[in-house]
Amino acid sequence: MDGGAARLDAHAHTAQNRTMLSFAFRRFLSAIPTLLILIALAFALIRVAPGGPFDTEKQIPPEIEARLNEAYHLDEPLYQQFGRYLTGLAQGDFGPSFQYKDFTVTELIAAGFPVSLKLGGLAMLLALLVGISVGTLAALRQNSRTDHVAMAAAMTGISIPNFVLAPLLVLLFAVTLRWLPAGGLGDGSLINLVLPVISLALPQIAYIARLTRGSMIEVLRSDFIRTARAQGLPGREIILGHALKPAMLPIVSYLGPATAGIITGSVVIEQIFGVPGLGRYFVQGALNRDYTLVMGVVVFYGVLIIMFNFLVDLAYRWLDPRVKL
Amino acid sequence: MSVQMAARPNDDPLLRVEGLSVSYPGGQPDQQTIHAVRNLSFVIAAGETLGIVGESGSGKTQSALSLMGLLPETALKAGSAIFAGRDLLSLDDGKLNQIRGSAISMIFQDPMTSLNPHIAIGRQMSRVLERHQGMSRRTALKVAAEMLDAVRVPDAADRLRQYPHELSGGMRQRIMIATALLCKPQLLIADEPTTALDVTVQAQILTLMHDLQHELGTAILLITHDMGVVAGLCDRVLVMRDGQMRECGSVNKVFYESQDNYTRELLAAVPRLDEVQPRRLAVVGDSEAEATADIDSRPVGDTMLTVDKLEVRFSAGRPGPFRPVQFLHAVAGVSLELGRGETLGIVGESGCGKSSLARGVLQLVDVHAGRVTLLGEELGMLDKQRLKQRRRQMQIIFQDPLASLDPRMTIADIVAEPLHTFFPTMSRTRQLVKVKAILERMGLEAGYMNRYPHEFSGGQCQRIGIARALIAEPELVICDEPVSALDVSVQAQIVNLLMDLQQDMGLALIFIAHDLAVVRHISHRVMVMYLGRIAEVADRDALYNSPRHPYTQALISAVPIPDPRVERNRDRTLLAGDVPSPLEPPSGCAFRTRCPLADARCAAETPGLRTAGESLVACHHA
Numbered sequence: 001m002d003g004g005a006a007r008l009d010a011h012a013h014t015a016q017n018r019t020m021l022s023f024a025f026r027r028f029l030s031a032i033p034t035l036l037i038l039i040a041l042a043f044a045l046i047r048v049a050p051g052g053p054f055d056t057e058k059q060i061p062p063e064i065e066a067r068l069n070e071a072y073h074l075d076e077p078l079y080q081q082f083g084r085y086l087t088g089l090a091q092g093d094f095g096p097s098f099q100y101k102d103f104t105v106t107e108l109i110a111a112g113f114p115v116s117l118k119l120g121g122l123a124m125l126l127a128l129l130v131g132i133s134v135g136t137l138a139a140l141r142q143n144s145r146t147d148h149v150a151m152a153a154a155m156t157g158i159s160i161p162n163f164v165l166a167p168l169l170v171l172l173f174a175v176t177l178r179w180l181p182a183g184g185l186g187d188g189s190l191i192n193l194v195l196p197v198i199s200l201a202l203p204q205i206a207y208i209a210r211l212t213r214g215s216m217i218e219v220l221r222s223d224f225i226r227t228a229r230a231q232g233l234p235g236r237e238i239i240l241g242h243a244l245k246p247a248m249l250p251i252v253s254y255l256g257p258a259t260a261g262i263i264t265g266s267v268v269i270e271q272i273f274g275v276p277g278l279g280r281y282f283v284q285g286a287l288n289r290d291y292t293l294v295m296g297v298v299v300f301y302g303v304l305i306i307m308f309n310f311l312v313d314l315a316y317r318w319l320d321p322r323v324k325l
Numbered sequence: 326m327s328v329q330m331a332a333r334p335n336d337d338p339l340l341r342v343e344g345l346s347v348s349y350p351g352g353q354p355d356q357q358t359i360h361a362v363r364n365l366s367f368v369i370a371a372g373e374t375l376g377i378v379g380e381s382g383s384g385k386t387q388s389a390l391s392l393m394g395l396l397p398e399t400a401l402k403a404g405s406a407i408f409a410g411r412d413l414l415s416l417d418d419g420k421l422n423q424i425r426g427s428a429i430s431m432i433f434q435d436p437m438t439s440l441n442p443h444i445a446i447g448r449q450m451s452r453v454l455e456r457h458q459g460m461s462r463r464t465a466l467k468v469a470a471e472m473l474d475a476v477r478v479p480d481a482a483d484r485l486r487q488y489p490h491e492l493s494g495g496m497r498q499r500i501m502i503a504t505a506l507l508c509k510p511q512l513l514i515a516d517e518p519t520t521a522l523d524v525t526v527q528a529q530i531l532t533l534m535h536d537l538q539h540e541l542g543t544a545i546l547l548i549t550h551d552m553g554v555v556a557g558l559c560d561r562v563l564v565m566r567d568g569q570m571r572e573c574g575s576v577n578k579v580f581y582e583s584q585d586n587y588t589r590e591l592l593a594a595v596p597r598l599d600e601v602q603p604r605r606l607a608v609v610g611d612s613e614a615e616a617t618a619d620i621d622s623r624p625v626g627d628t629m630l631t632v633d634k635l636e637v638r639f640s641a642g643r644p645g646p647f648r649p650v651q652f653l654h655a656v657a658g659v660s661l662e663l664g665r666g667e668t669l670g671i672v673g674e675s676g677c678g679k680s681s682l683a684r685g686v687l688q689l690v691d692v693h694a695g696r697v698t699l700l701g702e703e704l705g706m707l708d709k710q711r712l713k714q715r716r717r718q719m720q721i722i723f724q725d726p727l728a729s730l731d732p733r734m735t736i737a738d739i740v741a742e743p744l745h746t747f748f749p750t751m752s753r754t755r756q757l758v759k760v761k762a763i764l765e766r767m768g769l770e771a772g773y774m775n776r777y778p779h780e781f782s783g784g785q786c787q788r789i790g791i792a793r794a795l796i797a798e799p800e801l802v803i804c805d806e807p808v809s810a811l812d813v814s815v816q817a818q819i820v821n822l823l824m825d826l827q828q829d830m831g832l833a834l835i836f837i838a839h840d841l842a843v844v845r846h847i848s849h850r851v852m853v854m855y856l857g858r859i860a861e862v863a864d865r866d867a868l869y870n871s872p873r874h875p876y877t878q879a880l881i882s883a884v885p886i887p888d889p890r891v892e893r894n895r896d897r898t899l900l901a902g903d904v905p906s907p908l909e910p911p912s913g914c915a916f917r918t919r920c921p922l923a924d925a926r927c928a929a930e931t932p933g934l935r936t937a938g939e940s941l942v943a944c945h946h947a
């Protein structure tokens with residue numbers, strides 16, 4: 001009898017692992033078309049834009065331009081270029097940069113991404129920590145002064161774009177108060193990242209706080225919270241032990257858009273603060289029509305976001321065991 | 326269950342409630358204060374069971390919540406509730422938390438929403454022990470497993486790792502009970518603990534509560550609307566209405582020698598399973614017995630509806646690239662006939678397919694196989710236009726009256742809707758005349774015509790729903806749980822109304838309900854369904870007096886009877902377990918997983934319908 005139960009249990013576990021694996025596999029398959037569409041769109045858009053990679057103020061002799069075009073296969077029909085690009089990608093090769101002649105795009109990404117990851121990761125962490133705490137606090141003190149102030153601040157945070165916010169912060173903390181450096185990475189210490197991280201995180205903090213407040217209020221009204229109160233659990237334990245997990249569901253769903261927001265935000269913020277991250281390469285690349293660099297960054301971020309969304313789905317499943325993969 | 330009237334030390338009650346009042350002051354100056362509970366006093370002795378009964382709005386749940394400090398912040402409390410020398414009503418949350426969940430615990434109606442769906446069951450249980458008894462999580466989990474054992478949850482240790490949605494409703498309520506009992510409370514408050522459960526599961530839970538009380542000596546405060554549950558479980562009863570106590574006394578005194586008009590009327594309004602009531606159900610506030618509309622005086626005419634091997638199935642979930650579509654066979658080959666003026670009752674527990682059958686007959690869902698013939702015409706063969714015309718002859722009344730009425734339409738427009746559809750040329754004046762006439766027939770004032778649904782009570786909304794169903798003079802009306810959401814006294818009125826209307830208009834009714842007593846009262850013939858198939862069909866009295874199918878027998882024996890002497894001396898066939906998932910019905914006879922008579926043949930062969938006694942039965946051994 002006992003053995004039977006144990007067997008059943010083991011059976012259930014392998015079954016669970018199997019659904020997990022098949023889920024991962026399904027997600028992998030469905031990611032391929034998404035990625036192809038993304039690459040094709042970026043490829044098309046960038047070629048539609050006027051101008052070519054070797055347009056400069058100085059007139060390049062036509063024969064040299066022809067040689068250049070040939071060297072970079074720009075004289076081939078578009079579909080061949082696209083095919084060539086895909087073949088390269090499949091081997092992990094993003095191609096050479098048109099502008100930084102001595103580097104491949106892969107090398108540029110490898111140089112820029114760690115900086116961006118640090119910036120974006122810290123911003124995300126900060127956004128989650130502060131956003132969730134403020135939102136929870138506001139929910140617990142619903143309709144109190146704290147609540148009203150926090151939500152008004154959040155509303156403001158959402159409505160101010162970060163390219164306005166960042167210069168203001170620089171003006172206040174770097175120029176007037178001289179507490180923090182205004183830009184660059186300096187000696188590489190974290191203090192240089194404080195302002196960029198805050199500028200990047202603020203809109204997300206605001207949004208996450210509002211989301212948390214709403215979902216927390218809703219969760220606190222549910223029957224199982226009443227049960228927890230009837231069990232004599234103190235408020236803190238009810239929040240942490242019973243309410244937080246379900247209240248986090250909308251936040252987890254928002255993580256996807258939040259990452260995208262932080263990535264796009266970092267493009268602007270890195271420019272403003274002179275942080276040598278991927279976003280700066282992207283902007284430079286776009287200005288110089290460095291096709292391969294821009295494409296490389298787009299594809300790289302595309303893969304990253306798809307992977308990230310997969311992780312988010314797993315987290316969702318952990319938070320809500322009712323969700324079927 | 327046997328009568329349990331042990332002598333108890335009465336000098337110092339476990340809980341003494343005095344002058345309890347709960348009110349909600351209106352927020353705006355023009356809003357009136359709502360008095361949910363007024364001046365309620367009662368005592369509970371150690372180890373006894375006190376039932377508080379009443380209809381919705383009687384204040385029974387508010388009283389219980391106030392004892393636990395669970396009322397919303399806007400509520401004002403007055404009076405005292407002395408428990409172990411302390412006044413529960415004046416303790417702050419911190420002090421109350423030492424009592425809640427440990428000396429007094431509470432279980433709630435809906436075990437799905439009352440357990441946290443996001444947290445494993447073991448963790449939900451261990452938290453209580455860690456908090457109140459300072460146990461380590463390991464020890465707490467061990468104690469939790471023991472408690473699950475005690476409430477007869479099989480494979481207790483495995484359950485701890487599971488989440489509520491993985492378990493059936495009955496299991497979940499057992500887990501609620503086990504959690505409530507973890508700290509061996511002196512008082513258990515149970516708020517409608519079995520209302521959301523199927524009747525066979527309700528019987529299991531009630532028996533369990535009864536047994537546990539004997540083992541642990543816990544006093545129970547049972548809040549319910551069900552007189553049958555009170556009759557079986559309680560030592561004393563307190564009847565409430567409009568926030569006030571009407572009567573309080575021993576079960577026998579209240580059931581047999583009640584001094585209170587309302588209590589007597591309430592008891593009379595409950596249809597009973599064990600006796601035919603050849604009369605209109607008594608109506609609260611109207612003690613004059615009216616002319617009888619005995620069921621047998623309603624003549625049954627020739628056959629007007631034939632259903633032949635009807636199958637309804639739904640796809641469950643989307644098909645994946647590696648997974649075929651799974652089908653849920655809600656109705657798996659049901660045949661029936663219905664005559665003019667006849668009422669066919671359909672009963673069964675959740676998932677038995679009774680509602681899908683109704684929708685299939687009306688062609689409101691895609692019929693997978695089988696034929697439905699109404700007045701000589703096969704509905705499945707009709708084109709859209711013709712089917713629409715036929716809909717005039719067949720109407721449906723839903724369970725939730727308010728939800729089925731469009732909140733933005735006036736009552737007149739709602740009721741006139743079928744006239745628009747089926748008689749587009751009828752003038753507005755003529756329509757309004759008809760609406761007025763039918764509303765009056767429903768016992769509603771003509772002045773209601775320009776009002777909106779939310780202004781009406783549940784019973785009134787159901788009358789409006791019936792008016793809408795009947796205005797185009799249909800010949801077949803399907804009532805899908807029409808009284809399940811209503812209070813007993815309102816239920817009696819609606820049932821009486823339906824029986825009168827049937828007599829006047831010669832309607833054929835299909836009456837779907839899970840309440841076997843109501844079905845007995847209203848039906849000529851009764852069909853019992855289990856997992857999409859017919860278990861048994863018979864004339865009403867044959868079915869209730871000599872049920873042949875083991876499931877029918879169990880179902881009938883599970884229904885509590887609102888009569889303490891009868892209820893406590895019944896022999897119960899308790900079914901084990903819950904209804905299996907209709908997604909994976911058992912092989913052979915669908916009932917075999919719970920059937921006391923099941924043998925090898927039952928697993929191999931699906932029993933067909935055959936005659937046994939006065940019934941048609943699908944069972945190898947009936």
Ligand code: SF4
Nearest residue numbers: 914917920927944945
């Ligand atoms: S066929 Fe077998 S399992 Fe089914 S009801 Fe009859 S005895 Fe029970």
